Amino acid sequence: MLGRAADNLYWMARNMERIENMIRLIRTGRTANMLSEAGKQGDNIWEMPLEISGQKELFLKDYGEISGGRVCAFMLSDMNNPVSVKKLLSNARENARATRHFLTSDVWECINRTWLAVKELTYSDIKKQSVDDHLDWMVDRSYMFKGMLSGSMRRGEGLQFSNLGLCVERADHTARLLMVHFSNAEKNTTQMGGLQVRDYYRSMVILNALNAYKAYRETFHSSIELDKIAELMILHKEVPRSLRACVDEIADVLRALNPTASVMKEVYDLQYRLETVQIAQLRRVGLDHFLVDFSKHMDEISLNIQHDFMMVQ
Amino acid sequence: MLKNFFDEMHAESGEVREPYETYSAWLHSTQVDELVRCHEQADLIFRRVGITFNVYGADGGVERLIPFDIVPRIISASEWELIERGVIQRVNALNAFLHDIYHDQAILKSGLIPPDLILTNEAFRPEMLGLTLPHHVYSHISGVDIVRVDEETFYVLEDNARTPSGVSYMLENRQAMMRLFPDLFAKHRVAPVSHYPELLLETLSSVAPKGNSQPTIVLLTPGQFNSAYFEHAFLAQEMGIELVEGQDLFVDEGYVYMRTTRGPRRVDVIYRRIDDDFLDPLAFRPDSALGVPGLLAAYRMGNVSICNAVGGGIADDKAIYTYMPDIIKFYLAQEPILKNVPTYNLRRKDDLAYALENMEKLVVKEVHGSGGYGMLVGPASTKKQVAEFKEKVKADPANFIAQPTLSLSTCPTFVDQGIAPRHVDLRPFVLSGRQTKVVPGGLTRVAMEKGSLVVNSSQGGGTKDTWILEGANARTRR
Numbered sequence: 001m002l003g004r005a006a007d008n009l010y011w012m013a014r015n016m017e018r019i020e021n022m023i024r025l026i027r028t029g030r031t032a033n034m035l036s037e038a039g040k041q042g043d044n045i046w047e048m049p050l051e052i053s054g055q056k057e058l059f060l061k062d063y064g065e066i067s068g069g070r071v072c073a074f075m076l077s078d079m080n081n082p083v084s085v086k087k088l089l090s091n092a093r094e095n096a097r098a099t100r101h102f103l104t105s106d107v108w109e110c111i112n113r114t115w116l117a118v119k120e121l122t123y124s125d126i127k128k129q130s131v132d133d134h135l136d137w138m139v140d141r142s143y144m145f146k147g148m149l150s151g152s153m154r155r156g157e158g159l160q161f162s163n164l165g166l167c168v169e170r171a172d173h174t175a176r177l178l179m180v181h182f183s184n185a186e187k188n189t190t191q192m193g194g195l196q197v198r199d200y201y202r203s204m205v206i207l208n209a210l211n212a213y214k215a216y217r218e219t220f221h222s223s224i225e226l227d228k229i230a231e232l233m234i235l236h237k238e239v240p241r242s243l244r245a246c247v248d249e250i251a252d253v254l255r256a257l258n259p260t261a262s263v264m265k266e267v268y269d270l271q272y273r274l275e276t277v278q279i280a281q282l283r284r285v286g287l288d289h290f291l292v293d294f295s296k297h298m299d300e301i302s303l304n305i306q307h308d309f310m311m312v313q
Numbered sequence: 314m315l316k317n318f319f320d321e322m323h324a325e326s327g328e329v330r331e332p333y334e335t336y337s338a339w340l341h342s343t344q345v346d347e348l349v350r351c352h353e354q355a356d357l358i359f360r361r362v363g364i365t366f367n368v369y370g371a372d373g374g375v376e377r378l379i380p381f382d383i384v385p386r387i388i389s390a391s392e393w394e395l396i397e398r399g400v401i402q403r404v405n406a407l408n409a410f411l412h413d414i415y416h417d418q419a420i421l422k423s424g425l426i427p428p429d430l431i432l433t434n435e436a437f438r439p440e441m442l443g444l445t446l447p448h449h450v451y452s453h454i455s456g457v458d459i460v461r462v463d464e465e466t467f468y469v470l471e472d473n474a475r476t477p478s479g480v481s482y483m484l485e486n487r488q489a490m491m492r493l494f495p496d497l498f499a500k501h502r503v504a505p506v507s508h509y510p511e512l513l514l515e516t517l518s519s520v521a522p523k524g525n526s527q528p529t530i531v532l533l534t535p536g537q538f539n540s541a542y543f544e545h546a547f548l549a550q551e552m553g554i555e556l557v558e559g560q561d562l563f564v565d566e567g568y569v570y571m572r573t574t575r576g577p578r579r580v581d582v583i584y585r586r587i588d589d590d591f592l593d594p595l596a597f598r599p600d601s602a603l604g605v606p607g608l609l610a611a612y613r614m615g616n617v618s619i620c621n622a623v624g625g626g627i628a629d630d631k632a633i634y635t636y637m638p639d640i641i642k643f644y645l646a647q648e649p650i651l652k653n654v655p656t657y658n659l660r661r662k663d664d665l666a667y668a669l670e671n672m673e674k675l676v677v678k679e680v681h682g683s684g685g686y687g688m689l690v691g692p693a694s695t696k697k698q699v700a701e702f703k704e705k706v707k708a709d710p711a712n713f714i715a716q717p718t719l720s721l722s723t724c725p726t727f728v729d730q731g732i733a734p735r736h737v738d739l740r741p742f743v744l745s746g747r748q749t750k751v752v753p754g755g756l757t758r759v760a761m762e763k764g765s766l767v768v769n770s771s772q773g774g775g776t777k778d779t780w781i782l783e784g785a786n787a788r789t790r791r
Contacts, residue, residue: 002561003572097363098537101550105362112363157574257574309574 005099006161007310012095013149013165015088016111020142021173021209022085025049026075027135028208032201033068045205046071051180052173053083072131073123085138089115104152107145114141157257164253164305171246172298174210178233179291181206182226200224206233215239230287231279243294244274250301263304270297319463320734321386321724332389332782335500340384345731351383351493352727358492364485366770367540380775381486382726383493386737386757390784393504396467396741397751399651400457402641404743407474407628409644411451414627415441425639430632430660435681438589438624440596444613447520448747451622454513454584455743456480456756459651461722468654468719470738472637474629475621476586479756479776480742481544484509484551486778487754502783504753510551512744512752513584517552519746520618521581528581528618531555531571533562535587535603540771545586559587564607569617582618583608589623631680631714632658654719660711668715669706672699675715676766677706690766692718721766724777726759736760738768739779753781 025048032045046066050056055074058081063070078084093115100108126134146166153159181202203224207213210233219236220228237244251267282290317325322333329337356378359365365376388396413419414431421428431437456477458470487506491498514530521528534545536558549556561571562580570577585592591601596609611617627633633640635656641649657664657675668675672691679687689702706713723734741755757777758768768774 001574002555002557003574004558004561005555006574094537097542097546099556100363101546101556108363109361113361116360161574 001102001157001161003310005102006157007306008095008099009102009158009161010165010168010305010310012092012099012111013162014169015092015095016142016145017166017169018083018173019085019088019092020139021169022049022053022075022083022088023135023138023142024211025052025177025209026072027132027139028205029071030068030132030135031208032205045202048177048180048205049075052176055081055083069123076126076134077118077121077123086118086121089118099158102158104148106148106152110141110145110148114138114145160253160257161309164250164257167246167249167253168298168302168305170241171243171250172295174233174241174243174246175291175295175298177206177209178230179288179295182230182287182291199226203229210241212239212241227279227283230282234282234290235274235277235279247271247274254305257309259305259308263301263308266297266301266304270294270301318720318734318736319461319722321461321722321737324464332387332392336385336387336497339497339500340725340732348383348727348732355381355383355489355493358489359485362485364481364543367538367542379482379770380761380773381489382735382759382761382775382777383490384725384727384732385490385497385778385780386724386739386759387501387780387782388739389782393753393781394784395650396459396739397753399467399469399649400455400459400741400743400751401749402645402647402650403457403469403472403637404452404455404745405749406637406641406644407452407455407472408450408745410640411622411625411628412446412449413644415444415624420640420643423643425643426633426636431627434627434630434632436589436624436626436630438627440609440613441622441624444615446622447522447524447618448745450520450745451625452628453516453520453620453622453745454480455621455745456740457743459739459741460654460719461739462720463722467651469637469651470654470719471631472629472634473740474625475588477740477742478541478544478586479740479758480509481547482776483742483752483754483756483779485547486756486776490778501780504781504783506752506754509742509752510548512750513548514552514554516744516746516750517582517584517618517620520620522615522618525581529579530582530584531557531562531580533557533559533583533585533587535591539586541586548584554584559591559601559603559605562605562608564605564611567611567614567616569605569608569611580617582620584620589626592619592623631678632660632711635714654716657715659706659713659715664715665706665710668713669703672703672706672715674718676718677702677713677715680712680714690718693764693766718766724757724759726761726775726777728761728763733763735763736766736768737777754779 029045029049046068049071050059059074062080063074074081075084077086079087081087093111096103096108096111149159149162203226204213206229207216212232216229216232219232232239232242234243236242237248239245247267247270251271254264254267322330322337324330359378359381366379367376410420420426421431452474454477456473456479458473459467460470461467483506517530518528531554532545532549534542534556536542546556555571557571563570569580571580587603590598591603593604593606593608594601595606609623612619612623634653635658637653638649641647657668659665659668668677675691677689689698691699721736721738724737725732726735737757737759739755739757741751744750757779758770759775759777760766760768761773761775
């Protein structure tokens, strides 16, 4: 297939995955805000989406003070925010439109219909309808997109490049989320292990945002501890959004695409590291350090993928 | 504008014309509410599928829907038979003409057409001289615009031999109609059109360089902001070929390649949807970012086929149009089956004088204009507009032609007030490769405004599904 088409499919999927991630983050933020007074104390839960998306500065410039409503408006429907859900959806749709002859009509129409429904929506429209319903609906649309992708597309390069976009974006998001979370947590808690009430709720937030609360309970049968969250989301391959699971998936998809040796080596190195390392070791190096390093590797892999397959001169 | 127009559904006597008998009965028995519902549903279908049209102009264009009308345009088998023979004849003559112009120029030597009209024409490409194309075909895809003025008379308005668009609407309109009105299709024997992409693919394959029977074919688009992008993507998908932009192609040692995920891949046939001027910055417009440097050299070496051929624009030039009846007689030794609209060629003194005197009754068009831009519809214009246009014409008469305002036929159309007659034209799509073929159907464009004669979608025109009813012997003919 055309390199440019592969590039569009890859970014279509990354944009769609990023939308789901943002929605989950906002949804968890709203729940946490309602749940507990304790959760609200200290630093603001609503800073997280801004930090993870890297748009805090823009937000402060355009909106001033941080509040739930303002962050939601900014993250959901502000077209000036380059990573708002609406903007990402518009990008995803343009990517899809550029390659619509590769997509099944199911996949194309799914994205197009989602866009048509959201295109004119302002945040006050969303509020009128119920913000929570809107968020649930968006997550459903995301699942529908992925379901149609895997259920209707021919098992060929088109699907593979889309899948690659999904798992690369997922890995990137989990790493960013953990980075923000742990750097905050380590600032605030001197003693690891023993969690304060506030930290408990913050940790719930992260598990929910990564859709891993249930997995945590099933895996550890114990109370919520930061170390265990780190272990689960970095090393456990059976948790869909863990770094290990994402890297395994990237390796699988890439292998089918016959890449150059250098990309594959990069991925294998990362995979090997995640397979063999223990959480205590990561602790010693510093989680922060490890996560920054991981993100660098992912950027490198992403660049190499684009270089290998999608180079448009 | 008080004269009567020929109506496709109702004869002058008020009786329903034969092709519409069944449909008319159905329409009378159908509630308006039901039509409104179908109309809205059609809108929804087109939006979801993303059948949109980008309008040139402000901030890079906006996606719009072309108004789709739910009342079909119905043509009987015998009427179609005439149209079909007529357009095939025309396209064959056009291709013979183009081959001659770029080779022996017999028609110029015979004195039938003044040589300067060709040789100094912008659409004439000296680069094409002496280059012999597979099957001598230049216009592989032609969209011949036809209007009807009475029971017997069809006029050809234009031969679009460059990159005619609209065929995706012919196909999608049919899809939408079949979904909306399955019972109507049970009551009529409507000739199918959905095999068009198959025929197009066959046509493109048949003109591959050096008789290559397994050619790699691509569709070259200016990109997703082009007004017809939907159609480009649609046809690429239907034919299962790559949709490429100029940046995806490159030329190496006289061959054309595309950049794929597995490295360069040879390209044999390019179905291009960009104009000659933008094809190759080395040969034509150096500022074009849409094209492929070196493409023309590869083309001239016979290593790639370009459809429609470079330089074919000379055949659908509005000044050449006036010579079409002569062209048909000269190459095919046949009488034209379809008529030309009487046309005043304003480069001629007498014609110019007549046109200036009668401009308020005429339609005046720029020779190189298209899409309804740069034209004056006399009877629909103000005195001031007419006076201004006269000045434009006087400044450069050879750049204009004039035609009497045709009484385009009307067809019942669903509008805000209910069903009302609106003017229509018809564009069948003719494919030429090893053979010349037409799919039984075409794009019917309709002027949605009451009294308007401008059907172009860029000017707010809509489209209809076009039904060719199969005759008794249809099965054996197909």
